[in-house]
């Protein structure tokens with residue numbers, strides 16, 4: 001191998017851990033058009049009898065989403081969940097301060113949970129630890145999961161739902177370290193409140209899993225100290241700590257943007273180290289895992305004016321409806337590579353968000369629903385990544401970036417299931433094609449399907465026609481008969497296009 005050669009070593013015996021299906025989650029917040037004219041639009045030609053759009057539900061199924069987080073996000077920190085249940089005509093519009101939008105409360109806890117149930121999606125609920133606290137959080141768990149015979153469970157039954165919903169995943173607030181958060185708290189205030197709320201919630205239903213808020217990004221000045229302090233209060237009560245990260249191309253720095261997966265990788269390593277340090281001090285055998293419950297490309301710094309600058313609006317305003325390019329889709333594919341490589345510590349993740357708001361699915365009110373370019377790598381990974389993540393070793397040259405220092409040119413992740421079905425995901429961040437040698441000594445590799453996304457140089461434009469043109473230019477099959485070739489010994493070579501993300505499906509069986 002020359003100095004610049006790229007080698008990916010796969011061995012079916014070297015495994016990182018089972019890929020939890022909850023890794024392919026997404027997020028629906030009461031924000032902009034995520035709910036209204038997103039998942040829900042009575043009167044839309046495809047709406048079902050409950051008012052939920054059939055076209056969006058169909059695309060959600062195709063996307064392969066397993067979990068959906070709800071109802072926020074920043075929204076949850078001023079949400080009064082009791083006002084969103086019961087007869088719709090008696091619900092009073094509420095001024096949501098997080099997004100400065102009048103919330104009509106046509107969709108609340110029951111409507112969302114029943115939609116999720118009909119779609120076979122696991123709900124992940126968040127409780128308000130901004131303006132509210134222990135009592136409201138425990139009451140919501142009782143409303144959702146309680147058996148008949150107590151106040152809040154009986155209210156659910158009176159509202160028409162006999163059977164408990166059995167919601168398993170619960171977020172203890174949202175981004176409570178952020179000064180923008182309504183009811184923002186310091187780490188001690190939040191840690192104590194989260195421990196008390198979590199304790200009460202688990203007394204209502206001991207089977208639930210709790211996610212405590214980690215830092216809202218690695219750039220927060222309190223990052224690290226926040227995790228340490230919050231976990232020092234909550235270590236014994238919670239199961240997961242949250243991570244949130246959004247990436248964007250800034251100042252035309254394409255190289256740094258393409259390396260977002262490496263930034264995410266380092267972020268995960270640091271949060272794991274912080275959590276394990278708290279566990280070590282406590283001499284605990286328990287491992288806190290990660291709920292990466294907001295991740296995506298979001299042009300936050302360059303396109304979003306900030307929530308404080310939003311006028312007060314009503315009727316599902318268009319807020320943060322980012323339009324994506326092939327380049328953004330390559331980055332999303334590479335972020336999924338990172339998540340798969342941390343399957344041992346990241347069982348839950350959510351692409352933020354699902355529809356209209358920084359989303360893989362877009363809609364027009366009364367009109368079409370369509371796939372953004374970022375839809376394709378997510379749907380492909382959710383479909384192919386099965387079984388266990390392999391401990392893939394990559395030998396690759398690196399390149400220098402302004403934002404992340406030296407980063408690998410090629411990244412890779414792989415999964416193999418009990419029947420030997422292999423999925424291999426590869427990103428080439430360089431502007432040149434790369435020939436990758438796959439070393440699978442001791443096993444036979446066969447590839448029968450390939451798909452790839454190319455990073456384009458075109459500006460992203462809103463609309464289904466644009467999304468279709470990007471897909472035509474950037475997204476398509478890999479001709480596995482020419483791009484994947486057997487080489488000497490137990491080796492196979494794969495040609496990767498410049499600035500691309502590739503998924504290969506096949507088998508890896510012990511020879």
Ligand code: AHR
Pocket residue numbers: 029072073074075174175216294352353
């Ligand atoms: O996903 C949009 C917003 O980003 C969420 O409401 C918040 O949690 C994060 O800052």
